[in-house]
Amino acid sequence: MTVTRRPGANTIEEPVFRDMCRRFAEVEAAPRWEKADREKAYPRDFxxxxxxxxxxxxxxxxxxGGANLGATEEAICLEEVSKVNPNLAVSLLVQNVAGSILYDFGAPQHRELARRNIAGDCMVAIAVTEPEAGNDIQNVSTRATRDGDHWMLSGMKAxxxxxxxxxxxxxxxxxxxxxxxHGMQFFAVDRASEGVIASQIDTYVNRPAPTYRITLNDVRVPEERRLDAGFREIMAGFNRxxxxxxxxxxxxxxxxxxxxxEYAQTRQQFGRPIGANQSIAFQLAQAKVDVEAARHLTYHAARKWDSGVPVGDVILDVSTAKLFVTQAVVRVTQTALHVAGGWGLTSELPAMRMAMDALVAPVTVGSYEIQLRAIARQMGLPCD
Ligand SMILES: Cc1cc2nc3c(=O)[nH]c(=O)nc-3n(C[C@H](O)[C@H](O)[C@H](O)COP(=O)(O)OP(=O)(O)OC[C@H]3O[C@@H](n4cnc5c(N)ncnc54)[C@H](O)[C@@H]3O)c2cc1C
Known part of the structure; x- marks a missing residue:
């Protein structure tokens, strides 16, 4: 099936692309994620x-060097890699989000950085959050002060x-x-710059793609590394x-x-699979409804985005998908944990790790409350 894309974009048969992503995940993500999770260290070769x-x-x-495809293909890629490991998948998500700021808003020199990023030569990260500016991005206080043809950056990211x-x-x-x-700007900062200090935060989640505190002490950044993008662009980017x-x-x-x-079909108690009990089967059936609803909402939002409508016209679809999916993933993984019984609480089964990984879903890129606020505003409610 070929679906209409944003004007000028390439097309690819979705099943072919999905198959390619699935094979990539099996060959490249499957052998790497457990060691990365254990060591809390990202495998750059991924x-x-x-x-x-x-x-x-x-x-x-x-x-x-890009593929010139749409958000739908990007979503397919992330879905397939996440089936193997959602945290190696997030490393691709970060490349595409931070990279798109470089190629969508950058001058020629930034597009060169984006070209190197796409070629596998320059890993990027997106640094917005601060200790005192989480959901409240307007409160970002990292300061960039002009100094001739340079900027001096000081502050802390988290x-x-x-x-x-x-x-x-x-x-x-x-x-x-x-x-x-409206007085905010993005900068493309070399991590190796003098005055940049990165220290890992010890999280229970995202361990194969760790998070860092970044301290900036009078970091000198050339004017040519300032991007023509600020708050408005980040809000549009957040929707994608x-x-x-x-x-x-x-x-x-x-x-x-x-x-x-599969566990409910094979685990035997009282002389039959636990899935033969209606109470267990119904929980799994309910989880199936969550998964199917999540699929529809996600791809509906992706296709609408690709249709090229203004960002304002897709906010309701995006926030609805984000809110539902990030609530549903917590429910579904809790069901998997419950079905796994006592063994689910051990490292011998993957249930606990899956449930823990899911806990970050509602937190990033706008929490439940932030999505509800966006939905309420789209409904015409004067919600602050
Ligand atoms: C694993 C992980 C990876 C991350 N990766 C990145 C990254 O790569 N780059 C980056 O920039 N950031 C990243 N973040 C940051 C993430 O986006 C923030 O954690 C998020 O924005 C929430 O900020 P906070 O933790 O300070 O929570 P807070 O904003 O302090 O929120 C705390 C609670 O208050 C609620 N709340 C806040 N404001 C309101 C309101 N107006 N109305 C109602 N309730 C409200 C929230 O919903 C939440 O429940 C990451 C975070 C995690 C945990």
Whole structure:
């Protein structure tokens, strides 16, 4: 099936692309994620393998090495990789989100960075969150002060996925506090710059793609590394990212459900499979409804995005998908954990790890409350 894309974009048969992503995940993600999870260390060669497979810069134009496909293909890729591991998948999500700021808003020199990112030569991370600016991005206080043909950056970022691994941080800073949220700009900062200190945060989740605190002490950044993008662009980018986050957790919940169904079919108690008990089977049937609803909402939002409608017209679809999927993945993985009984609480089965991984779903790129607020506003409610 070929689906209409945004104007000018390439097309590919969806089943062919899905199959390619599935094989990539089996060959490149499956052998790597357990060691990465145990050691809390990102395997950089996974990013390089993804670049070789053409899975970095899926929506970027061909002149910089991109595939010029749509959000739908990006979602398919994330869903398939997440079925193997949602955390290696997030490393691809981060490349595509941070990379798209470089190629969508960058001058020629930034497109060169994007080209290297797509080629597997320059890993990027997106650095927005700060200790005092989580959901409230308007409160970003990292300061960029002009100094001739340079900027001096000082402040602290928190929870930056791959922040200590990336070569370049696509980082949001205040250039003009008098303009509030409209006085913010992105900068492409070399992580190796003098004054950049990255320290890993010890999270229970996302361990194969760790998060970092990034301290910036008078970091000198050339003016040519300032991007023509600020608060407005990040909010548009967040909507696209929310579709990808939904796809990530859709893949994870599908995997958790498949695992739980197989366990319920094979685990015997009272002389028959536990899945023969209606009470267990119904929980799994309910989880199936969650997965199917999540699939429809996610791909509905992705296809609407690809149709080229203004971002404002897709917010309701995006926030609905993000809210539903990130609630549903917690329910489905809790069901898998329950079905697994006592063994589910051990490291001998994957149920507990799946349930723990899912706990980050509602937190990033706008929590439940932030999605509900966006939905209420789209309904015309004066919700602040
Ligand atoms: C594993 C992980 C990876 C991450 N990766 C990145 C990354 O790569 N780059 C990056 O920039 N950031 C990243 N983040 C940051 C993430 O986006 C933030 O954690 C998120 O924005 C939430 O911020 P916070 O933790 O400070 O929560 P807070 O904003 O302090 O929220 C705490 C609670 O208050 C609620 N709340 C806040 N405001 C309101 C309101 N107006 N109305 C009602 N309720 C409200 C929230 O819903 C939440 O329940 C990551 C976080 C995690 C945990």
């Amino acid at each position: 990013y390089e393998a993804a670049a070789r497979a053409g899975l970095i810069g899926i929506t970027a134009s061909e002149d910089i 929870f930056i996925t791959l922040g200590g691994d990336a070569d370049v941080l696509v980082l949001l800073a205040q250039t003009d506090p008098s303009k509030g949220r 990212e929310r579709i990808m986050v939904s796809a990530r957790w859709l893949g994870h919940m599908q995997h958790a459900l498949d695992w739980a169904v």
